[in-house]
Amino acid sequence: xxxxxxxxxxxxxxxxxxxxxxxxxxxxxxxxxxxxxxxxxxxxxxxxxxxxxxxxxxxxxxxxxxxxxxxxxxxxxxxxxxxxxxxxxxxxxxxxxxxxxxxxxxxxxxxxxxxxxxxxxxxxxxxxxxxxxxxxxxxxxxxxxxxxxxxxxxxxxxxxxxxxxxxxxxxxxxxxxxxxxxxxxxxxxxxxxxxxxxxxxxxxxxxxxxxxxxxxxxxxxxxxx
Ligand code: ADP
Ligand code: ADP
Numbered sequence: 001x002x003x004x005x006x007x008x009x010x011x012x013x014x015x016x017x018x019x020x021x022x023x024x025x026x027x028x029x030x031x032x033x034x035x036x037x038x039x040x041x042x043x044x045x046x047x048x049x050x051x052x053x054x055x056x057x058x059x060x061x062x063x064x065x066x067x068x069x070x071x072x073x074x075x076x077x078x079x080x081x082x083x084x085x086x087x088x089x090x091x092x093x094x095x096x097x098x099x100x101x102x103x104x105x106x107x108x109x110x111x112x113x114x115x116x117x118x119x120x121x122x123x124x125x126x127x128x129x130x131x132x133x134x135x136x137x138x139x140x141x142x143x144x145x146x147x148x149x150x151x152x153x154x155x156x157x158x159x160x161x162x163x164x165x166x167x168x169x170x171x172x173x174x175x176x177x178x179x180x181x182x183x184x185x186x187x188x189x190x191x192x193x194x195x196x197x198x199x200x201x202x203x204x205x206x207x208x209x210x211x212x213x214x215x216x217x218x219x220x221x222x223x224x225x
Contacts, residue, residue: 001025002026002027002028003026003027003028003062003063003155003186004025004026004060004061004062004080004155004186005026006022006023006045006049006059006060006061007023007058007059007060007061008022008023008057008058009021009022009023009024009045009055009057009060010055010056010058011041011044011045011055017210018041018044019041019044019045019048019055019210020041020210021211022045022058022207022212023212024045024205026188027186028154028185028186029181029182029186030181030186030187030202030203031177031178031200031201031202032187032188032189032203033188033189033190033191033197033200033201033204033205034046034188034191034204034205035190035192035194035197035222036206036208037208040208040209040210041207041209042190043190044210045190046157046159046188048060049080049157049188050075050080051072051073051074052072054068054069062075062078062079062080062155073105076105076151077105077106077107078107079106079151079153079154079155080153080154080155080157081102081149081153081156081157082156082157082158082159083144083145083156083158083159083161084144084159085159085160085163087137087140087141087144089132089140089143089144089147090132091131091132094130094131094132095118095123095129095130095135095139096114096123096128096129098143098146098147099114099118099146099147099150100150101147102117102146102147102148102149102151103117106152107152107154110152113150113151116150117147117149118146120176120179121145121146121149122142122172123139123142123146127139137164137165138164138165138166138169141161141163141165141169141173142173145161145173145176149180149185154185155185155186155188156185156187156188157188158177158189158190159190160190160191160192160193161173161177161189161196162191162196170193170196171199173196174196177200178200181202189201194222197222198218198219202217203215203217203218204217204221205221206221
């Protein structure tokens with residue numbers, strides 16, 4: 001079965017229904033993308049999966065286990081890692097120290113995980129000893145992703161990972177994310193940039209008004225969108 005799954009998720013802000021019965025599978029080895037217009041419910045779904053928003057109905061399953069009531073930090077410990085759309089690195093820590101924090105918050109420890117994450121995201125050189133404050137956006141984005149990956153996650157939830165990146169950086173990022181998926185990690189990407197999704201995702205789910213309204217391979221789904 002899928003690593004992470006949503007079953008009939010319903011979420012509300014007061015009386016407003018933001019998720020209206022969402023079913024989603026996030027399988028190992030695949031990049032799964034969620035796209036859709038502003039207000040469709042993408043962020044709400046993301047927060048329900050990450051554990052930062054409690055759905056009013058439905059379930060979130062990790063390897064078949066019901067984690068709906070587990071808070072975010074407990075999910076991280078079990079292997080649900082996430083990135084932040086607004087970059088959330090610790091500015092006074094170095095690149096390597098930021099990545100180490102991710103390893104400490106994640107699944108119990110493979111001591112090589114920090115070095116592997118630094119190398120994978122191109123951060124193993126002198127940049128590793130620099131404080132995060134003042135680094136360019138593209139580098140900070142890689143620090144953030146390396147931090148999430150250093151926890152040896154089963155599933156990586158990425159909120160608009162291409163935000164603020166130039167075309168070359170987006171291409172490089174897509175290559176790294178494909179490699180993570182090929183290595184067996186389940187990836188879920190919530191993304192506005194349809195060009196990134198087209199080159200990255202194995203399967204695309206289109207959301208509108210709190211529901212998934214279309215699903216399929218990117219060439220089929222994005223041409224209709
Ligand atoms: P997306 O990420 O696709 O832009 P969101 O999940 O952010 O969509 O929002 C879905 C709907 O829920 C939107 O109509 C939005 O205005 C509403 N919404 C989101 N967050 C809140 C909130 N904290 N309080 C009230 N309404 C919210
Ligand atoms: P995102 O781009 O991740 O969807 P937004 O810019 O839509 O984020 O929302 C930023 C913050 O504002 C979030 O915490 C969201 O919950 C909140 N928010 C979004 N829409 C509304 C709304 N209609 N009423 C109240 N809060 C909202």
